[in-house]
Amino acid sequence: MLTDDFDPMRGQMLSILDQDGNIVDESLVPSLDDDMLERAFRNMVLSRVADEKAVTLQRQGRLGAYPPNRGQEAASLGPAMAMERSDWLVRAFRELAGLLWKGLPLDRYFLGWMGNEEGNRFGAENRITPSSIPVASQYAYAVGLSYASRYRREDAVTFAFTGDGGTSEGDFHESLNAAGVFSLPMVFIVQNNQWAISVPRSRQTASATIAQKAVAYGIKGLQVDGNDLLAMYAAAKEAADRARSGGGPTLIEAYTYRLGNHTTSDDARRYRLASESKEWEARDPLARLMKHLYAKGVLDDRKTEAIWEEARQTTEDAVSKAESFSPPSVEEVFRHTYEEMPPLLEEQMQHIRREMRGGT
Amino acid sequence: MTVMNMVQAINSALASEMEADDSVIILGEDVGRAGGVFRVTDGLFERFGGDRVIDTPLAESLIAGMATGMAMAGLRPVAEMQFMGFSYLALSMIISHTARMRNRSRGSYTVPMVMRMPYGAGVKALEHHSESTESLYVQIPGLKVVVPSTPREAKGLLISSIRDPDPVVFLEPTRSYRLFKEEVEDGSFTIPIGESRMVREGDDVTVVGWGAMMPMVQEAADASEREGTSCEIIDLRTLSPMDSEAVVRSVKKTGRVVVVQEAPMTCGVAGELISRLTSKAFLSLEAPPERVTAPDITVPLPQGEKYYYISPDRIYNAIRRAASF
16 A cells, blocks of 8 residues: 555655656556546646636736646646546635546636636536635535535545645644544545745644644545656545545645745745745646656647647637626625525615615 | 423424434534433434434534535534534634535535524533623524524424524523423424514513523513513514514514613624614604613623623513603
């Protein structure tokens, strides 16, 4: 087992592809056929293009504050590739590549960040939860989703994401603790991107790794090179298999880096060195997978260019679709507070409607 | 019909809903073998098993969040906060997710769960065990807040809360848990959420209360009646959504009103209700609306509680002020 071979207490990190896309250890390579690998690359490219587009749209005033994903694509995509349709993906807010793989419609993604709750009307059938902004709080309802699926004897693993900052929150502790106690079929993925806005990982915990926190909860833990798609997939697959067979939860620390700002409102130059970001640029998960697939003969220039072109087109289409959504009506803004609108809300809504029409 | 106290009535509601629907699940601290610190879940662990009557780790945010996730997945969890004073640890979860998941997802996800919380002072308890901070919950869009005042009310309202499609904070007055017994229907029955209860009709003063205040409201009203002031008593019983219309109708008849609230005064439910009354029954008012509330101080420990806790005398005095204005 990977969790036995790579002990976070001894600082061992799972890595399969090196920075240049070469295989470090052939015996660790997960069985993914060429078609699957090409789809994974396609997905990462789409995520990258859509993400950059979102930043551009924000600068143009067509989209609200936005948290870029650049550099973290493998950390969410690897786990998503290990998921079945019935599995739950409980998101934080920086998992675009994984979400696309799981089936999130890209236009809804844009729509959400454009400031319309309609962007979240997709989840139940895809088993994707809406983004959760209070960090790590989503871990608590992930525990409930997982408990429910086991209670109903469903074959469903709950994958829950947070970041390194989230590990300092009480909900992180309460949820991992409970998942361990109930031995739930869960995979907790911490995208350790080294920075929680301006605060470095070293300010979140004195632990040498985040993965080693699993030891205290009596669950499995693994630190993984989060920019290595093959390693992220292998780790998540093993964790998911263990969860499915009743072996309980796993904590995966995806060791990665936020190449962009925390959000479009942030300026990372205020608190971190350009040289650090530059170093991590060289470990870009997308470039790394691409090099690997070139070496394998899965990709060539012609194919790669077509994939980028397709991603640009898909993104443009999704943006057009998102922008064609009408802003919500007053009824829409009111009516999802409760299943049935209480009389006072109805009254307040009518009042606003009257005033909007120039009444008193 | 069986004669029972409020603890037994709540237990009976839980048992009958669990019997009828296997999606109903109980979770909380000490709810399993111990049957809850107030014995509200007594016998349910033995009857329905540990998968459905879950002793959780001691972690309120987790309990609220876990129930939220269960509800999102289609279960009907009934979570217990051991005391309202500990629910603050879950407040962020309740505000950030439980209450707004439906709206945030435009109805893709709903959270049909109940959070039972024993509340209230007057029981000589430790610090944090006497809280009455319902206004915190009434302020949160997406939540319903229900407060029963008798055993029968508790059963009917709890069954409605469990079946409700939205999250309900169900406040149980610890002071009334074993205060008195009454006849309660044996099977399932519901009392609608969002409708107040006319306890007694009268002509001179409308007196509104809820939860643990109701026995004292009735005592004060009885004393007033003996002196010739006829009181109309309304048990508000749902604080959100609040049935202010029923109170407006009553005040249009009596012209005078006293609202009795166990919680501190400022920004309380009484103030909200009176504000609505002054808007909607302004021309019917014959006296300034009165409110009887706790002062805006921390609940004192038992030795100082008499300066804080509402007595029938204080309600009686307010009725007299309203009647004689």
